[in-house]
Amino acid sequence: MxxxxxxxxxxxxxxxxLIGTAHVSRQSADQVKEVIERENPxxxxxxxxxxxxxSIMDNNKWKETDIFKVIKEKKATLLLMNLAISSFQNRMAKQFDIxxxxxxxxxxxxxKEVGAEIVxxxxxxxxxxxxxWHNLGWIGKSQLLTSVFFSIFSKDTISEEELEKMKTQDTLNAVLAEFTASFPKLKTPLIDERDQYLxxxxxxxxxEKVVAVLGAAHVPGITxxxxxxxxxxKLSAVPPKSIVPKIIGWSLPVLIVVLMIFTFSANPSAGLDQAISWILWTGTMAAIGAAVALGHPLAILSAFIAAPITALHPILASGWVSGLVQAFMKRPTIADFETLSEDVFTIKGFWKNKVTRVLLVVVLTNLFGSLGTFIGGADVIRVFLKNF
Structure with a gap:
């Protein structure tokens, strides 16, 4: 051998x-079998x-997902990222029929065959x-999501030579390789810390004898x-949230409300225009996000109604409201969870499956809603300065 x-x-x-593998290589799987049987660890x-x-051992695990719980626990973006990365791996595996x-x-x-303990x-x-996520600013987070989705939905096929090169990366590294080059700080949590943990x-x-099956990217660091x-x-600790975003998150809504009150007291007509502008910008942009996600009409309407209010409350988000309405009106069925692994393989599937549709409604409503908050807030400031 x-x-x-x-x-x-x-x-x-x-x-x-240590066995350095490619996560979509049949040769790697054969080598793992051969080494374990020979070494009897x-x-x-x-x-x-x-x-x-x-997830690997129970393909039906997805059926147990409570989509309402995912939204309430603010994990919609995380689940969407997990599904996105899974689709990238599935695309490679499907091409090579493994x-x-x-x-x-x-x-x-x-x-299990040789009676070894699984760790x-x-x-x-x-x-x-x-x-x-902790290492990224707002712009970086947006670029990360964009980078992941463009990698996933690329229709380019992968050559055998490129597949062999992937033995120097694991799936997560492969998806984020280009992005990591632009943001070197990501190498620490993505690769270095996992090397240490592994x-x-x-x-x-x-x-006395241990075999480890690893993506080959980790082998040099582990040695x-x-x-x-x-x-x-320490390596398992979730980083504490910075107080700065919280201060900004509360300061901006307070500033918007104060400016509206001052404007209305000085010029009621201008204050009314200011309030209407805020409602239209925040509500319309959030509704556009829900519409882009092909949300149910009531989910789109709820995004419009919720955004002007949730934009003034940092703990709330219009996407959670529209997402819950979407999940209620178009509740995912067992069939949706059964076809999830195939549906996330294409852009059309992402929008067709009721599970990912709910997640898209949450994420895109929040994304467009944030843009509406920025524009609406700027217009509130403009009207205030015009009247003072």
């Missing part, structure tokens, strides 16, 4: 065998967290996204970090 993509480390009486570490493991994550599935199956070695993907989990795995002690609790 070729030792290509295999790294052996001897540490504290343990033999650790005590433990097999898999580059998965509990959430992704359950199952996404086949090497991880094979690692789990082979570990889920990767950090929770929600923590990783939270730490990535290294510690592999090192702590029980037994360095495994010789150090890592603080898993």
């Amino acid at each position: 070729s030792e290509e993509n295999i790294t052996r480390i001897y540490l504290d009486g343990k033999e650790i065998i 005590d433990s097999v570490c898999i580059e998965l967290d509990e959430q992704r493991y359950q 199952k996404p994550g086949q090497e991880m599935i094979q690692g789990i199956a082979s570990a 889920l070695a990767d950090r929770n993907i929600q923590v990783t996204f939270s730490r990535i 290294a510690q989990k592999i090192k702590d795995a029980p037994g 360095v970090e495994i010789h150090k002690e890592q603080d898993l609790e």
Whole structure:
């Protein structure tokens, strides 16, 4: 058997065998099977967290998703990102007629066959996204979403040579590669911290012989970090929210309201124009967002009604209102969850599936609504300055 993509480390009486894989390579899956059967390890570490493991092991897991709970817990954008990245992986896997994550599935199956303990070695993907999100400003977040979606819906096929190059990346890295080059800070939560987390989990795995199935991007970092002690609790912490956005979030609505009151007291006609402008800009832009998402007419109407109010309250968002209305009027069925993995493969599918339609209504209503708040706020200031 070729030792290509295999790294052996001897540490504290343990033999650790790292297999660097491509997440959509049949050859990688075959190599994982061969190595585990030959080495008969005590433990097999898999580059998965509990959430992704359950998703792989139970294809029906999506059916248990409570879309109302997702919206209320403000996780619509996160779920949409997860689905988007999944569709990118599915596109590659479909082109080469293999199952996404086949090497991880094979690692789990082979570990069970040889009686090895399975260790889920990767950090929770929600923590990783939270730490990535924390490093971005508003513009950066917008660029990240744009970068991900353009990568996903590209119709370009991937050559065998390009697929082999992907053995130096994992799926998340592949989707965000270009963006990470523009924003070097993202390398820390996306790659470096996960290298540290994976290294510690592999090192702590029980037994004297451990096999780890990893995206090859992590192998160089792990070979360095495994010789150090890592603080898993610190690496798993969700970064605290900065107080600055909260101050700005409350200051701007207060400023808008104060300016409206002053304008109305000095010139009631101008104050009325100011209020109408605010309602039309915030409401119309939010409604356009819901309409772009092909939301139900009542979801579009609710976006228009909610936006002028929610724009003045930092804890609320018009997208949550329109999203809940959309979910109520067009409640996703089991069939929608069953076809979710296929539907997210295309732009048309994203808009057709009732699950992703709800998520799109939330995200696009908020996105367009934010633009409306900016324009409407600027017009409020303009009218105020004109009258004082």
